[in-house]
Amino acid sequence: MNQFSLKHFIVRSQALALYRDIMRTMMKIEDQDYRKEIREWARSEFHRNRTLRDLGEIRTQVALGRRSLNELKLAMRMAS
């Protein structure tokens, strides 16, 4: 039986896209310590949620991640 549907595949792509955007944003940070902090934060959040299977929960987490990323981008713009 096919455990993972097309919707799962789409949601997984969205999660990877979010991770990619976080990494790209992280590369723009000059301070190496802050960069490491962001990377550790992202890794721990994504690894913590990697066993989620419910589509609603996954979408919620991805949305929360997007919001965090937007806050990070805003903070970077204000700092520069």
Added chain:
Amino acid sequence: MLKTILRHGCRLRSVVNMRLSAPLCNNIHTLTPSNVQANGQIWPHVFVSRRTRMLDQFVKDAGQMRTPPPLTPRDIESRVLRICNEYDKIQEANKNKITLETHFMNDLGLDSLDHVEIIVALENEFGFEIPDADYDKLYTVGNVVDYLIKKMNVTDRPKTTVSSAPDPRYDDHHH
């Protein structure tokens, strides 16, 4: 007269009882010949022209303007391997055994998130963004190198550099 002197970038030097070297003497424009005494001492002041010497240095530096060396496939390969070796999630045992055939997931035990991190690091290294759809083609080191070579139009023969370095043919006559 002081204004004229300053405009030409000369500097007033107090050389009381100073013995001057021969090259310095060549650049000195003294006020009167009687300033120079028999044993080479000059009193009380001389005007030393540094402007021409500084200008020469500027012209020499500008002529040797440097452009970055052209990219070769070997350069790309070494940079990709270096980025992979610097990635912190790779086990020490695997670090120096990465080849073109190495598969990120199968050989190095990385997952999809790590793969994203490596490709983003490569984007940062080579200075351009790799579209999301292409990430699926880049699971082995060899694929990455080939993809980069294609995207950056790197040929085996390095392209001739365009630089403003002076043409040695025209060194003897200036325009």
